[in-house]
């Protein structure tokens with residue numbers, strides 16, 4: 122299994138040498154996950170689903186899956202018809218670190234039996250210097266959500282289940298949790314782009330909400346646009362910023378620059394980010410940990426890491 126860079130020519134060399142199928146990983150499917158994975162060979166589909174630990178998604182519609190769930194279903198689909206060589210474009214984006222670790226192991230195993238696997242991961246590129254500037258926020262920030270519950274249309278279970286979040290000081294809070302735990306849904310509710318079925322949400326003022334960007338791949342334009350979006354968020358004078366996976370697809374240089382500016386911004390603004398990014402988590406002042414739509418930890422980030430087995434400084438897999 123080989124990491125392919127857009128910058129050093131390894132991507133082009135791999136494509137020329139192996140003529141692989143290139144899987145863009147931004148494909149959308151209709152219907153249920155089980156139907157999709159059974160479409161080529163039900164037996165193979167079931168085995169791949171078991172290996173990737175997504176059996177539970179079989180009855181779910183693809184468009185009702187969370188970003189990370191969709192991503193892993195795309196990987197499963199790409200592996201269905203036993204390709205000889207394959208390039209996966211950003212296969213790890215949106216995956217929580219444990220799913221990521223697991224997928225890496227599985228891909229290594231598959232490449233061990235003779236399948237040439239290349240993958241891109243923009244976070245590993247060292248190029249792409251960028252500087253971010255910020256404006257201080259001037260208004261007093263506040264978020265006040267009390268006993269909020271939300272169930273997506275036609276879903277049996279609640280994505281957000283009796284959640285209370287009260288914040289009224291500047292700072293950087295990360296929402297952490299496994300794929301499908303409800304992070305994006307909670308941000309959407311706080312941003313008021315969804316209405317809770319129960320409970321109430323009050324906010325002092327307009328919030329800036331940046332959804333996770335669905336664009337992916339070797340598209341310099343999309344990358345530039347993401348950089349520009351992040352920059353404009355940092356310039357916005359609003360006191361409340363709600364950002365969904367802001368660092369996805371940034372190179373390490375871009376990420377360092379962004380995190381530096383975000384920390385400065387968080388001295389005057391209340392910043393809430395849904396993320397799997399360990400470096401972003403490390404810069405946070407506070408953590409909200411979601412499991413099955415419920416808050417199971419809320420408070421100081423250092424305390425969170427002290428108490429956590431999975432997310433402590435020493436045990437993090439990333």
Ligand SMILES: Nc1ncnc2c1ncn2[C@@H]1O[C@H](COP(=O)(O)OP(=O)(O)OP(=O)(O)O)[C@@H](O)[C@H]1O
Pocket residue numbers: 184185186187188189190215217273274276280298299300301302303304305306307395
């Ligand atoms: N548009 C939708 N329609 C139906 N169900 C949805 C929809 N969006 C999300 N869900 C479901 O709500 C639950 C929470 O999803 P959400 O996207 O909030 O999780 P997440 O923690 O942000 O996941 P990820 O880390 O993969 O981005 C999941 O079970 C998901 O399948």
